[in-house]
Amino acid sequence: MKNRVITISREFGSGGRTIGKAVADELGIPCYDNEILLEIAQKSGFSEAYVKEAGEYAPGGFLASTFSHPASGPNNTDYLWKMQYQLITELAQQGNCVIVGRCADYILRDKADCLRVFIHADMSFRAERIVKVYGEGEKSPEQRLRDKDKRRAAYHRFYTDMKWGHAQNYDITLNSGTLGIQQCVHIIKSLY
Amino acid sequence: MKNRVITISREFGSGGRTIGKAVADELGIPCYDNEILLEIAQKSGFSEAYVKEAGEYAPGGFLASTFSHPASGPNNTDYLWKMQYQLITELAQQGNCVIVGRCADYILRDKADCLRVFIHADMSFRAERIVKVYGEGEKSPEQRLRDKDKRRAAYHRFYTDMKWGHAQNYDITLNSGTLGIQQCVHIIKSLY
Numbered sequence: 001m002k003n004r005v006i007t008i009s010r011e012f013g014s015g016g017r018t019i020g021k022a023v024a025d026e027l028g029i030p031c032y033d034n035e036i037l038l039e040i041a042q043k044s045g046f047s048e049a050y051v052k053e054a055g056e057y058a059p060g061g062f063l064a065s066t067f068s069h070p071a072s073g074p075n076n077t078d079y080l081w082k083m084q085y086q087l088i089t090e091l092a093q094q095g096n097c098v099i100v101g102r103c104a105d106y107i108l109r110d111k112a113d114c115l116r117v118f119i120h121a122d123m124s125f126r127a128e129r130i131v132k133v134y135g136e137g138e139k140s141p142e143q144r145l146r147d148k149d150k151r152r153a154a155y156h157r158f159y160t161d162m163k164w165g166h167a168q169n170y171d172i173t174l175n176s177g178t179l180g181i182q183q184c185v186h187i188i189k190s191l192y
Numbered sequence: 193m194k195n196r197v198i199t200i201s202r203e204f205g206s207g208g209r210t211i212g213k214a215v216a217d218e219l220g221i222p223c224y225d226n227e228i229l230l231e232i233a234q235k236s237g238f239s240e241a242y243v244k245e246a247g248e249y250a251p252g253g254f255l256a257s258t259f260s261h262p263a264s265g266p267n268n269t270d271y272l273w274k275m276q277y278q279l280i281t282e283l284a285q286q287g288n289c290v291i292v293g294r295c296a297d298y299i300l301r302d303k304a305d306c307l308r309v310f311i312h313a314d315m316s317f318r319a320e321r322i323v324k325v326y327g328e329g330e331k332s333p334e335q336r337l338r339d340k341d342k343r344r345a346a347y348h349r350f351y352t353d354m355k356w357g358h359a360q361n362y363d364i365t366l367n368s369g370t371l372g373i374q375q376c377v378h379i380i381k382s383l384y
Contacts, residue, residue, distance in 0.1 A: 118359050167310050167357045167365035172379075175363045179383065187379055191371065 005112040006098045006188060007105040008119060009164070012148035013126030015176045016119035017100050022185045024098040027192055032091055033100040040083050046076070054080050055102065056151040081159055105169070106160035115191055116170045119184060121177030197304040198290045198380060199297040200311060201356070204340035205318030207368045207376075208311035209292050214377045216290040219384055224283055225292040232275050238268075246272050247294065248343040273351055297361070298352035307383055308362045311376060313369030
């Protein structure tokens with residue numbers, strides 16, 4: 001009997017992480033998000049910030065080429081991907097849980113009984129939210145969102161060959177902007 | 193106050209029509225699907241079969257070029273699209289309802305308070321279902337599904353410039369194969 005895992009992919013600023021935490025709390029199961037970054041950082045010796053950045057750049061991005069060269073074998077991003085792959089597999093083997101981001105839907109496709117969720121929202125909802133949650137940045141919120149969206153889609157595509165945000169890759173996708181975060185939590189919980 | 197309309201786009205064979213009818217029945221509101229085809233057929237004088245086919249081919253397909261020529265103005269598909277556009281607008285003005293297919297999500301984007309739903313399922317679920325519902329055809333069920341998917345996506349893209357099946361175009365997308373048709377009905381109903 002495979003463990004039941006809720007995987008939550010999400011657009012930056014859509015509240016996917018908040019939704020994942022709330023679902024896990026209400027169901028009384030763990031939610032893994034930054035915990036995965038921290039563990040990979042500790043095991044690899046890289047800083048948490050570096051691991052976080054690497055998890056959003058497909059190989060060939062500037063970080064990969066700064067730290068390694070194709071001719072010298074797998075680059076850092078590939079190495080971190082492998083660690084992430086192993087860690088997420090182990091977490092899913094430990095018990096039922098929620099995993100936010102990190103391509104967990106792809107990694108666990110044959111290893112757990114997954115409910116694959118994608119959370120998104122339109123630009124204005126997310127722009128307002130990231131300023132509230134993360135504060136002002138150098139770039140406009142819209143520019144930050146476009147950059148993040150592009151990176152996540154490219155990273156996801158590179159490692160999974162799945163198109164990010166295509167309904168067909170998920171059991172359910174929810175617009176947190178129009179449905180509201182609480183409604184999303186309620187629906188996901190009801191499907192568990 | 194705009195009327196509340198549930199628009200259901202769906203992959204062929206995913207049970208989207210069945211789900212739409214069930215949601216409407218349980219909510220006690222009308223569901224429009226083939227009714228739209230019939231009305232367009234009556235008003236235009238074309239056969240129901242022709243209207244149905246035209247609604248799945250983007251202009252430039254063989255039907256459009258058989259019946260009209262670009263130099264002579266709008267072709268039949270464009271003409272039928274305009275009728276469909278007007279009819280769906282009128283239906284949404286009459287009261288709350290469910291509308292299945294026909295790009296209603298796009299047509300009503302500023303005219304009704306829409307809950308935009310997309311229903312899909314994987315190939316094996318749909319293949320088994322279309323044989324059960326529509327019987328055997330000349331082509332394999334998988335080939336029929338691939339043809340239909342392509343046509344619907346092209347038609348939708350041509351008239352709406354929206355990418356069919358992209359989560360971002362909907363409030364909710366549901367995989368009827370993994371969640372089950374009854375569960376989909378329940379969730380949509382709960383969001384109304």
